[in-house]
Amino acid sequence: MKNLLPLTILIWLLSSGTAKAQSNQFYNDSYQTIDNMLEGKQKYSFKNAVFSVEEAYYQGKLDTVALNKEIEFLKRFAQSILKNRDLEYKEADKEKVSKYSAVYSIMCRSLPIAYKDTVIQYKPFAYDFTDVFGHNDLPNLFVSKLLITKKGNCNSMPYLYKILSEELGVEANLALAPNHVYIKHQIKSIGWFNTELTSGIFPEDGWLMASGYIHLDAIKNGVFMKALNNKESLALCLFDLAQAYNRSFPGNNGEFVLKALNRAVEVYPNFAKGLILRAETHKKQFEKQMHYQNLDPNNSANIKIAQQDPKTKELMELMKKEYGHIYDLGYRQMPEDMYLDWLVSLRTERNKYENKKLINNFDK
Template identity: 35%
Template sequence: MNNFITSAVRTGKASSKMIAFAFVLLYNSVFAQSQNLNGHKLLYHDAYSEISQMLEDKQPLNFKRAIFLMENAFLNGSWKYEQFSEQIQSITNKLQLLIKERHFEKFKTAGNWAAFTYMVDSISQNDFKPYKYDFDNFLPTKDPTVGFVTKLITTGKGNCVSLPELYKILTNELQCTAYLALAPMHCYIKHKDENGKWVNLEMTSGSFARDEWIMQESGVTVEQIKTGIYMNALTEKETLASVLNDLAANYQFQFGCDGFDLLVAETALKYYPKGVHIYMVKFEHYRKMLLQARQQNNSVSVDHYNRILFGIDQKLAELAYKEPSKQDYEEWVRDNEKNRLLQESKTQIKSNNK
């Protein structure tokens, strides 16, 4: 089935009806498989089904719900949605009181201010324990849960994924506007201030960031901004498509590549065609297929998968994507930690001198 779809698309011999029909067959095939799934895999299928319905406008867009479904699938149902919602609602109640206490109700960005203040400042509402960047465990290479919101609200520590995601969930609950934005191996927040001007919130350091600083620190190029892969405020559907991408990547991590991961990635690309991270999930799927074909000495399949991988490479090149360096990112994180500790030290010295 996968061969039929990709061959038709890559060779340019597929009509739109033919492609649609092929994906219907793929969906039906995966759905049929789901009838005999164990409970863990079924959580992934259920999450995909519900998030897809949101994207198709069959259900209201709900970022909080989508995040829960994606994370709980990986966690094999260890959370209940009521439990997750109660945790979020508890924080939301504190933010509403904070806004009321400061008499900020009249401001459009009151919710943005409250969520930011609660997450990054030491105040009574958070028991003087703001959320922290987990400098000891921030890359999801071996453990995807390092970027989970459920882990952040449980431990108080997160990374550049969970911190902005929680911020967005909280501002959504307060009916304020906030958008996720991407840079290489990084995620941050964009929203408009009281005057309608865009501002960037760097949740990892609890600070505001200029576009120029983000470009310099993360290595974003002007060409990448032009193609739209980085530093744009993601639409709500692009954001949910990114959640689907995480669902597909986590499925690959736990169960490998059996067709379901590809179905999820293809659906995500339909709503976020410039999502380079989604193409990387597709690439991983076909890389595994290529390895299997080589082990089976199947030269026809080897050529087929090589063509598909080449096509993905070409698409990424068109989008000006370059694979970011994990070493550079780790050095950037360490530098931020040093700067944070230095700033805290200066603040403490000033406080002691008063």
């Protein structure tokens, strides 16, 4: 017969592992960095917030020195474009618009670069259709992966665009659509417009509505199509931190995840992804409570029995309230395969959705 660990030692080992997860210093440091920015105790930097999340996931092994050098190179490249190109734009905010155009060119356009006696063709960043949602490997959503491979998705590409814009001293607003992040700008010539990095075009709002999953209530409540301010963008980083923590410690008790999500929702109350993950975290806690009672959470009769326990009942009521609130905001879940079809439609039907007024004074 094999030797078995005494129950007290086994419990200690399990609890020690859990404690290690809950107090992981890299995740705590990232949370504190973002929270300090929100509180004004630390200078705001979307770049630093994003890299702090990725640093936490990699447990201190992210080469931030190399990444910052790459950011600096792209910044100098943008400055070179600004110096050598006079944008066909006549409004008073030409300097700002020129910076947007330079960043857009770096992200989406092939550009000739003169090097000594040779002209080198710069290749832009490309959309990576492999593991778009990071299900298999979370770093597929990371800016660090985008910088290393020059391939990214609707998470990393708009994040990098915002980082480069801020490096040039101008603001870029992130905006959300179902399963999607893009850029919104406001300029004097036309007002608000969309910049879509995954396809490299400027789509009208009609493209977003064409998905069929943007309810009018979601627009009214700022769930989708809202130009996020810098604090709301940091709320997205807190969501990313919670999601990364779940990947690093899949058996966690939800304490740190809820801490990050509660802070995110405090900053951006109608942040659907944050609200959903918070509800799902409470659902996991509810299911664990049922397992403690040796009850199957998939059995409706057992759920009624479980609610005799005050803690289980409290979590059940909280879940109902949270999921109901998400629905009332106008959020509708878009199937992932439909999202990919919708994304491709922007490339194949660009003439139908592209903002043609903008092309003439922004991309030339």
